[in-house]
Amino acid sequence: MKVLLLLLLTGLVPTLAVALEYRGEKTIYQDTVWQGEVLIDGILTIAAGATLEIRPGTRVSFTRRDTNNDGIGENEIFAQGQLIAKGTAARPIVFTSAEESPQAGDWGALNMMMSEEGGNLLENCVVEYAYRGFHAHFSNAQLRDSLFRYNQRAAQFQESDVSIDRCIFEYNFNGLQFRDSHVRMNNSRVSANHWGVRAVYVELQMSGNRIENNLTNGISLRDSKAQLRGNYIRFNRRGLYLQRSQAEISLNQIEANHEHGIYLEESQAQIQENQILDSGRSGIKIFNLTGLIANNFIRGSGEFTFFNAGTADFSIGSNWYGGAEVLPQILDGRNRAGAGILTVATPQAHPPEGQLF
16 A cells, blocks of 8 residues: 655645655655655665655755765665656646755756666656756656756666657756667757757657757767657757767758757768758768768858768768759868868759758
8 A cells, every 4th residue: 555645734834844854865665655845865765666656746855965075966866666756737746956045966866776667757847956857777767748957967867768758958067968778859848058968879769859059069979870850959059960870860950050050970861851051160061971961951051061071972962052043062172181072963943842841
């Protein structure tokens, strides 16, 4: 039988009094329900086989404890069992700092380790002021309709299977950072972070997301496989950066990134039916690319439409550059010593069919 921990308002004060506290190292061994105000002043473990259910409107606060003075708070939830935090739009669940002047890194993480059975859920949650908001190893999780803000790393995981739907990651140092994982990310926003999405050795599907205003790269993938379709990637340093990766890139709007719209390094990619607009330096920069670049609308690059930084030659298919008489600007071996030659097909006379934007 679940232990129902009902945490009630007194009605006599404007804020909730703390009705449940965990201090030191504690473990939940049986199914438990939280509702109301919870204070964690230590490390709380959810044992394997146990489920912690957190109900709408609950506020979970973590005190700051930094025993080794590395600037990283250590108090956290450590789930080896199952964590189900399901709020509502009107009554989200909040995971936050208990400090009077909160800052990123005040507490550790919602940490999931070897938590694969049944899956973990964060739905309609706010996760803020953590070192790692969501953190997982060898776990399954769903993140839905949740806000991750003011964290050092909003989400970091590896060897996990994670689906992300309609979430917001903003004002963190790192938005999302993951490796050796299977990830599906849809209709979410990653904005105003230092790094947007960083991943290595992953299989990634992204659709309908907004990746914008990140200080460094919007999306950075290394040694990965990706399908990127129908995303807005705007106002980052580099929009999309792939190293030694395989990707299908289609129907995206990649706009006003400060350096390159797309930079592909020793990768294999199919780049079709995208809008690549107003890139600060080049629309597409390649370094020993194989694959296809065709049926895109590429316009307004600050220096070059195409930049070949590698030694291999490459043939670019027919694209639309804003008019039948508009030709792409090219930097390759003809004007850059040691670089390969780019062969560019005749521009299209009309915008490509199938453009979504």
